[in-house]
Amino acid sequence: MIITHNIQEKEVKKERILFILSVFPITFLIFALLMIKGQDGEPISLLKGLWKIISSPTILITDFLEVGGIAASFVNSALIGFLNLFLLKYYKMRINGLLIAAFMTVLGFSFFGKNIFNILPIYIGGYLYCYYQKVSMKEIILIIMFSTSMAPIVSEISFTTIFPKPYGLLIGILVGVLIGFIIVPLSSHMLRFHDGFNLYNIGFTSGIVGTVFTSILRSFKIDIKSVDILYLNKDISIVGLLAVMFVYLMLVGFFINKDVFKDYKKILKYKGRTVTDFTAQLGYGVTFFNMGFMGLLSLVYITAVNGTVNGPVLAGIFTVVGFSAFGKHPKNCFPIVFGVVLAGMLMHYDLSSTGLIISVLFSTTIAPIAGTYGIGVGVLAGMLHLALVTQIGYIHGGINLYNNGFAGGLVAGFLIPIIDAFKKGEM
Amino acid sequence: MKHETKKISRIVDELTTLFLKQDTDEVDFKIKREPHQTTIKMIDYRTHFDDEYIDELRQQLSIVRQWEIEEYYWQLTGETDCDDELTLIGAMVDKAIVEKKDGNLYIELIRLHH
Numbered sequence: 001m002i003i004t005h006n007i008q009e010k011e012v013k014k015e016r017i018l019f020i021l022s023v024f025p026i027t028f029l030i031f032a033l034l035m036i037k038g039q040d041g042e043p044i045s046l047l048k049g050l051w052k053i054i055s056s057p058t059i060l061i062t063d064f065l066e067v068g069g070i071a072a073s074f075v076n077s078a079l080i081g082f083l084n085l086f087l088l089k090y091y092k093m094r095i096n097g098l099l100i101a102a103f104m105t106v107l108g109f110s111f112f113g114k115n116i117f118n119i120l121p122i123y124i125g126g127y128l129y130c131y132y133q134k135v136s137m138k139e140i141i142l143i144i145m146f147s148t149s150m151a152p153i154v155s156e157i158s159f160t161t162i163f164p165k166p167y168g169l170l171i172g173i174l175v176g177v178l179i180g181f182i183i184v185p186l187s188s189h190m191l192r193f194h195d196g197f198n199l200y201n202i203g204f205t206s207g208i209v210g211t212v213f214t215s216i217l218r219s220f221k222i223d224i225k226s227v228d229i230l231y232l233n234k235d236i237s238i239v240g241l242l243a244v245m246f247v248y249l250m251l252v253g254f255f256i257n258k259d260v261f262k263d264y265k266k267i268l269k270y271k272g273r274t275v276t277d278f279t280a281q282l283g284y285g286v287t288f289f290n291m292g293f294m295g296l297l298s299l300v301y302i303t304a305v306n307g308t309v310n311g312p313v314l315a316g317i318f319t320v321v322g323f324s325a326f327g328k329h330p331k332n333c334f335p336i337v338f339g340v341v342l343a344g345m346l347m348h349y350d351l352s353s354t355g356l357i358i359s360v361l362f363s364t365t366i367a368p369i370a371g372t373y374g375i376g377v378g379v380l381a382g383m384l385h386l387a388l389v390t391q392i393g394y395i396h397g398g399i400n401l402y403n404n405g406f407a408g409g410l411v412a413g414f415l416i417p418i419i420d421a422f423k424k425g426e427m
Numbered sequence: 428m429k430h431e432t433k434k435i436s437r438i439v440d441e442l443t444t445l446f447l448k449q450d451t452d453e454v455d456f457k458i459k460r461e462p463h464q465t466t467i468k469m470i471d472y473r474t475h476f477d478d479e480y481i482d483e484l485r486q487q488l489s490i491v492r493q494w495e496i497e498e499y500y501w502q503l504t505g506e507t508d509c510d511d512e513l514t515l516i517g518a519m520v521d522k523a524i525v526e527k528k529d530g531n532l533y534i535e536l537i538r539l540h541h
Contacts, residue, residue, distance in 0.1 A: 096493060133429065135498075142495040188502050195507045196500075275500055275515045280490050372510065420509065 007266070009257035009285040017095040017284065018085055020252055021103055024245065025081030031241055032074035046071055054117045058155040059224065060398030061354075063112050063311035065231035070238070073311065077110035080119065084145060087123075091138040097277035097287060097325035101199075102145040104291075104322025105315075109149070112311035113401040118151035118158075121173045125180020132181075140184050146202035147183040151176070153213060153399040162222050179209065194412035196274030197372070199327050200319075200365040203405010210396030210406075217397075224397030230354055231310035238309050242299055242317065249292030249321070257285025264289055271371035272327035279325060287325045294324040294333070298361060301337075305351040312354055315401075316361030323364070332371030332378070333364040339382020347386070359389050362404030366412055373419055385411050430501070431540075435465055438519060438536065440505030441512050446471040448508055450532075464521075464539045471532035481527055487513040488523035488536065 036046055049072025053064045064073040084106055093099055106114065126144035130137045157163065158172030183205065190205040198204055214224055253260050263286050270276050278287040298317045302309060309317075320328065340363045341351065349356045363385045370378025389407035400406055439456055446454045446469075453472040458465065476484070496518040504512050504519070517523065522537040 093495070094491060094493065096496065098496060098499075135429070136494070139494040139498040143499050184498070188499060191500065191503050192506060196503045271510060273510050274503060275496060275512060275518070277496075277514055280487075280514060280517075 007257065007263050007283050007286065008259070009283045010255075012256055012284045014093070014095050015089075017100075018089055020288070021095070021100070022082075022085055023248065024104075024107060025078035025085070027241070027245065028074040028078040028081065031237075032071040032078065035069075035071040035074065035237070046075060049073075050075060054115050055159050056115075056155060057159050057227075058113050058115065058118060058152040060152065060226050060393060060401065060403060061112065061312055062152075062227060062229050063231045064115070065111060065311045065314075066229050070235065073111050076115050077107055079116050080110040080114060081107045083116070087141055087145075091136075091141055093138065093141065095279075097279040098275075099142060099145075100279070100287070100291075100325040101319075101322035102142055104318045104325075106145055106148060108315040108318025108322070109401055111314040113315075114148050114151045115155070118154040118176065119148040121154055121176025122148050122151060122180040122183075125177040125182075126184070127180075128177065129181045129184055143184050143187050143202065144180060147180065147187065147206065149202055149206040149400055149402040149405070150179045150183070150209060152401060153179070153210070156224060156399060162217070175213070183209065190409070191274070194409045195416055197368045197412035197416055198365055198405065198408040199272070199274060199323050199368065200362070200402050200405025200408060201274070203365065203400065203402025204409025206400040206402055207392070207396055207406025207409065210400035214395070214397040214399060224399060226393055226398035230312070232308055234308050238314075239299060239303070242295065242309070242314075246292040246295035246299070246321070249288045249295065251292075253285045253287070253289025253292065255285075256288065257283060260285045260289045264293075267329045268331040270327075270329065270332075271368055272329065272332045273368035273372060274327065276327045276368075277325075278327075290329055291321045291324040294328060294330065295321040297330060301360065302357055305357065307352050307357045308354060310354060312358045313361070316358045320361055320364055327371075328364055328367050332367040335370040335375045335378025336363050336367055336382040336385070339363075339379035339384075340386045341382075342379065343383035343386040346383075349386075355390075356386075359386055359404065362402075363389070363408070365405055365408035369412060369415065377415070377419060381411055381415055384415070431465075434497070434501050434504070434519065435460075435467065435538070437501065437504035437506075438467060438516050438538075439469070441516055442469055442534065444505060444508050445511050445513075446532075450475055462540070464537055467520075467534075467536040467538070469534045469536075471534070473530055474527060474532040476527075476532060478527070481525060481532065484513065485523065485525035488517045488520065488525060488534070490514065490517040492521050492539075493518040 049068035053068035056067050154172045154176035158169045163171050187205040298320050340360050344356050366381050369381045455470040457468045520536045521539045524535040
């Protein structure tokens with residue numbers, strides 16, 4: 001037994017944590033095998049679906065469930081999941097809350113935007129950065145995992161007519177390598193803009209990088225436009241799968257910490273601002289329980305508004321679940337979500353639309369604002385977030401998958417200094 | 428190691444902010460750089476922190492060194508005065524000694540070079 005901040009739980013070795021996480025890609029593979037069937041009754045082979053996903057430009061919003069089918073999408077996610085777990089094991093990483101968040105985020109975005117082809121150049125760029133700076137890949141693997149948010153630019157250049165074949169493919173890969181090379185110093189520097197109040201910091205960084213790249217391309221009259229390819233069928237089997245996975249996480253939490261129900265309330269006192277690693281503060285039991293619980297809450301919300309669980313929504317759910325190991329809990333997320341929903345109603349958005357649902361899910365990137373400054377500021381931040389996130393996609397042309405992270409950084413960077421300026425009674 | 432001097436300065440900045448804002452009016456610090464490690468010693472005079480808080484401080488500063496957290500987040504250290512970054516400091520040092528003696532709080536942080 002070990003004791004973490006007055007919480008007793010079973011000792012969990014990193015191999016065990018990797019196994020707990022590996023259940024996700026394993027389950028995805030099994031689910032994919034069960035789902036090998038075509039849309040509208042027409043059989044589509046798994047490999048054909050995978051090729052469609054790999055050769056798609058993947059710009060925002062490209063839903064892989066629509067592009068390659070359910071089975072191929074889950075296989076793509078599983079492959080990316082296994083690759084990242086292998087890297088975590090290979091580099092002997094201690095699995096902390098942030099690495100869990102990174103793994104879940106990458107897993108989720110493998111349903112819309114990231115595929116086994118377009119993420120690899122970014123990893124190679126990261127490796128070259130390590131070689132150039134004489135640092136270990138172990139130090140930057142986390143940043144590289146998150147920075148695959150820029151993967152669509154690889155696919156966009158490789159598989160559209162921006163450059164003639166086969167130069168497009170080569171240039172696309174080189175741009176991906178370049179992004180992997182420059183993203184490490186940029187991501188660290190950008191934190192200072194929002195002081196850690198935006199959990200998806202790489203989303204903010206990628207927004208800046210994406211804006212620069214897109215502006216350069218547009219200067220040469222090459223325009224990058226967002227698309228809207230969405231899977232709109234309501235598939236109860238996906239909802240069921242997610243529910244089972246989240247209950248599994250809660251049970252894992254209970255297995256590690258038998259007092260998890262008693263200890264869980266301790267998580268609610270945390271503001272959630274970066275760096276709030278729940279695995280270090282409260283142990284793995286409470287952390288996994290919180291992840292599962294937040295996943296179930298996300299599913300309940302989507303079901304309540306009659307939404308569709310498609311690729312972007314899966315990404316949103318898994319990102320919420322992942323960051324529930326690193327800052328998010330019901331108390332600091334609720335005001336933000338309430339603010340987004342309220343603004344959505346005032347702006348006459350359809351609450352069941354994929355656009356609004358993913359805004360609600362991803363808006364929790366600024367949960368630390370509510371955790372630090374309270375419900376009122378949290379609701380205001382949520383409303384502001386929706387106003388920004390619906391307008392800024394054009395700036396980077398949709399090549400930054402973490403568009404909400406970009407918007408969240410702007411909201412936090414705008415609000416925090418103002419709030420601080422009006423705070424009274426402090427030296 | 429890149430930005431080593433700045434990282435050490437920021438650790439001191441973070442702790443100085445914490446002590447002056449939440450505890451005391453008098454703080455001392457000493458930094459010693461050697462080829463294999465850097466040692467940071469701080470004294471928070473006439474501390475008002477209770478034993479429970481000091482124990483929590485010790486636990487947060489004593490978590491294992493985490494290179495990936497340091498590389499990504501080190502620029503947050505000492506950046507704001509509305510919250511602390513003790514977990515981050517814990518991830519940036521290899522050893523932490525935290526003890527209360529004669530009414531003062533003594534902290535010694537050791538950061539190994541690699």
